[in-house]
Amino acid sequence: MSAQITIRGARLHNLKNITLTIPKSQLVVLTGLSGSGKSTLGFDILHKEGQRQYMEALGMVTFGLSKPPLDSITGLSPSISLDQYLTNHSPRSTVGTATEIYAYLRVLFARLGHRPCPTCGKDVPPSSDPSNAEWEGESDDDVAAPEETFPCPHCGAPVPEMGMANFSFNKPDGACPTCTGLGNVHQANLKRLVDEQKSLSDGAVFGWDIRYLNRYTSTLETAAAYYGFEFDFALPIKDYPQPQRDLLFFGVDSPLFRRHFPKIEPPTIVREGRFEGIATNLLRRYAEHLHEHIHEADYRDKLEDFLVTQTCPDCSGTRLRAESRSVTVNGQTIIEVSRMSLIDLGAWVSALPTVFSPDERHIAESILVSLRDGITRLVEVGIGYLTLERASPSLSAGEAQRLRLASLLGSGLSGVLYVFDEPTIGLHHRDTRRLIEVLRRLRDFGNTVLVIEHDLDMIAAADYVVDFGPGAGKHGGQVVAVGTPAELVEQPGSLTGDYLSRRASIPVPPHRRMPNDSVITIHGARENNLQNITVRLPLGLLVAVTGVSGSGKSSLIFDILDRAVRQRLYGAGEAPGEHDAIEGYEYLDKIITIDQAHIGRIPRSNAATYSDTFTPIREAFAATPEARQRGLTARHFSFNVVGGRCERCEGTGVLTVKMHFLPDVDVRCPTCHGHRFTSETLAVRYREHNISQVLDLTVEEALTLFSDVPAALSRLKVLSDVGLGYLQLGQPATTLSGGEAQRVKLAKELGRRVTGRTLYLLDEPTTGLHLADTARLLVVLQRLVEAGNTVIVVEHNLELVKAADWVIDLGPEGGAAGGKLIGQGTPEQIVQTPGSYTGQGLRELLDSTAKPFRP
Structure with missing residues (x-):
């Protein structure tokens, strides 16, 4: 087996025909300026080609996984990547569910949990039914099975059996019925919905134009008559009597309104006065769009502006139903255990054998071994402070990456190429050393560990370093230096070597500003x-x-x-x-x-559109004599609206081909050939560039091209100042890293007038x-x-x-x-x-x- 990976003539993105040899079974760091080509080599070539070659060797279809532009690549291993992207944005996902630890805890509580008898309230030990000692299949957990019972040892009343599903907030048997296991409920923010100082006639309700106002006031008037009171549309909302207020906000079906007229059945049709209520309507619309396609996300976001999230009043945010919350193991509920840090949870698990009976120890033995192993790995990667109840969407990119790293440690794989994207993100200087030891352990299993990194401690700890540069974007894409960290320090032209040797450093300000009374x-x-x-x-x-x-x-x-x-x-x-x-x-x-x-959920959003840089660029095109002659306005140079864009691909430049059970594949649009615009729009040029070519430029290249357009120049200059000079104007926002997205946002704010x-x-x-x-x-x-x-x-x-x-x-x-x-x-x-x-x-x-x- 080859002891090295050899790449010849790599030309992807900004890589300039590079040839490189990387030793295998070592900890290798790829470093260099942002945009110098590190990720292109690590992810787009080594990782993707490793995956493609492995699938090809297994006889699997690799359609859609094209070979990158290079002459040859040898010595590759099957690859696994850990990037910075959070993979689970579901509010139902937690640290516990994202690992196997919560599943093992559910087994532990189902098999060995004590609970109060529903009839007499005395302690009921775990059921001794032998059938309950086996793990139940997860696949049919949420199928309602006939409820098994056993007699309470104190009063003889039937006590329902409990299984794993009773401790899952993602299954009906365990979830709190009020919040369906989310732990919180949405309520309308009444202050955002109406201006209480105004009357309905004066436009108190946000979003009610004259058409809506006429329709809804008519229904409100009918509803008031149905219940035998008057609705005064000239009265400011702050002065409404409670029935009027509850009708407006919550509608005729709500308990809040019905309490005023308990003996009257609500009207069944709008013509009779069936008014939904503006708050009730908002919550219904939000619920309807909650699980829809990603393109609905913007609409959901707008609705969320009018909502407040509150802790569920029934489960107090614990997500589980009352029966499940009352079960204890060694005096602790599964809620209390899920709120322990992983370090404290490890100590609690380790102490359990001393309090279990011999029979309980026999049942728990394999569960406790699996729990201890899983918790130990998470502590080793530096996230021992997390709790199992922590929601996955709230994790930082670094935490999510280390969560996945812990699962790799448990796999025991050998001969794999691991590609990591800045694993030190979100990690304090103190904990970097421990992470380095974890990566070295992966290496010592016989794997090649490739790390894209800027942290000097990580670079210094590498077996081998590849430094890219000398600049970013078109000024990068070359290998500046290779070797051990000690060899890197001695090589001229290596910016990383300069910082590693302390020949270069970020200066300490000569004078620090000191606090005043503000x-x-x-x-x-x-x-x-x-x-x-x-x-x-x-x-x-x-x-x-x-x-x-x-x-x-x-x-x-x-x-x-x-x-x-x-x-x-x-x-x-x-x-x-x-x-x-x-x-x-x-x-x-x-x-x-x-x-x-991230700054965009869809590929058509990019740094140029988000930072408002593209608007003055479109205006510059529209101002050319050729555009005027053709009657083209700035609108025609936008790929987001109908006019000058290609309608076959709707301005994206690609068409998505559905591959059934395989991942979707994007192919170049056959009409515009990937240029996004109509031939008429592409015929207009600004300083020898059409609008499609401009989108292919980097920020630095665009700075030169639009040096005579002050509005574009100032915004491009800010993008360059925050370190994004290498970024292509048209690069889809969905492909930007978290750090790049943040700097685009910063550039947008800096482009505004600083007050x-x-x-x-x-x-x-x-x-x-x-x-x-x-x-x-x-x-x-x-x-x-x-x-x-x-x-x-x-x-x-x-x-x-x-x-x-x-x-x-x-x-x-x-x-x-x-x-x-x-x-x-x-x-x-x-x-x-x-x-x-x-x-x-x-x-x-x-x-x-x-x-x-x-x-």
Whole structure:
């Protein structure tokens, strides 16, 4: 078997005909500037070609998996990739359901759980029925089976048998009937639906134009007459009597309205006065669109603006029905166990054999072994602070990736090529060493572990490094240096080698801004694991919020501060996390939150359209003599609307071919040949480029082309400033990483007029950035602060933290052992703070005599 992978003449995307040899069964890091070609080689060539060759070897159809443009590739292994994309956005998915751990717990509680007798209330031990000692099939769990019972040992009354399904919130037998196992319920935000100061005649209801107003007031009038009262349409809504109010909001069928007229049956048709209620109507429409196709997502988002999410009143957010919540193992319910951190859960599981009887130990033995193994792997990859009840959509990209990494550790596979996309994302400097050991274990199983990474500790720990560059986009795509980390440091022209040897570094500001009287103070923060802390956030500074993963950073900044400020400034519906009070709102005019959520759910959205860069470009085309002569306007140069786009593919350039049981395949549109537009539109040129060719340009290339179009130039310049100069204007938003999406959002905000008194909240803005790009991003952030704004970054990257004016450090650990304020002050003051892991990492960076990074 070949001991190396050899690639010859790779020409995909910006790769410039590169030839490269990568040693197998080693930890290999691909690094370089953002957009230099790392991901193209790692994912688009090595991973996809590894998959294709493996499927081909098995005799499987590989139609749709085309071979990448290269001369040859040898020595490949079957490949598995772990990228940054969250694969499960379902609100029904949790850390417990995404792993096997919750399934094992369900077996444990079904077989060995104690519960109160439904009749006499005394403790009923587990059923001794031998048939109940076997695991039941999951496939027919949700088929209603005849209910088996056994007699209560105290009163003899029948007690229903319980199975795994009774402890699943995704199955009818276990789910709380009120919230169907979601843990929360949606209610209409009445303040957003109406202006209570106005009357219906004056347009109090949002969205009721004259047509709706006439129709609905007629029905309301009929309904009022049906129940024997008058409806005054000139009265402000705030002055409505309760029956009128309940009728308007909740309709004739709602219990809230029917309580006023318990003996009158509601009308059955609209003509008789069957009014649905504006809040009831909103909730119905939302429910109807909840599970529809992704194209309905924008409509759902609009409806969500008028909803508030509240904890389910019946199950208090626990998702399970009452009978399931009363079952205990060693005095703990499955709810209480699911709320333990994985570290604490491991300790609880380990203690169970000491409290079980010999028979119980016999039943539980295999379950406990599987539980311990699964929990240990999750703790090893650095997410021991998570709880089983944590919702999967709330996980960061790094956490989701480490969740999948834990499952790989349990597989025991050998001879595999693993491709990881920045596994250190969201990981504190302290925990990177443990992750490196996990990746080395995968390597020691006999696998090749390929890591796309910017973290200097990870690069220094590699067996072999490939450095791409020298620039990004068309200026990249070459291999600048290869070898061990020690060899990389000695090679001229390697930007990574310069940072690794400390020949280059992000400078510490000569003068840090200091706090003044303008401060936002959060009192008594208790959301999630926050320990009733009071935090002062000085305004007008660059503030870094730090701490190990799970220490409470996001809870403090995004769950509490962001939502509270939005509620105060804009009347937003989402309630802030638990806290006592916030002082200092008067210092803020605006809040802008820039997270890593993707900027588009459909491929037709891209960086140019999202950042408003494409509008002045279309206007420039429309202003050409040729466009005027043909009667073409800016609208004709849009691929999103009817006019100048190709209608066969509706401006996407591709047609999707349904492959039945195989993945769908995109093929080039045969009408426009992938150019998106009609031939008439493509005939118009701006400086020798048609509109389709412009979409193929990178931001840097477009800067030169549109140097005479100020509106386009300023927006393109900002995209370049935030490190996206390599990005193609027309690259689909769905293919952008979380870090790229965040920087596109940042560019959009920077393209607007900066007013001062704005609070910017950023979630790990250095994600996906080489240190050289991080230095550029810092210039942009400092520019925002210089204009009188406040920039708060939740960040692990110590190179950015050392450049901040002020640091808020949380910890000391994650989960239940975190949530405390460890220290606040300048980076130099954090270095002196006892017990601060951030301070320990900063000490090295702020020490000008520190040694270079070494493996």
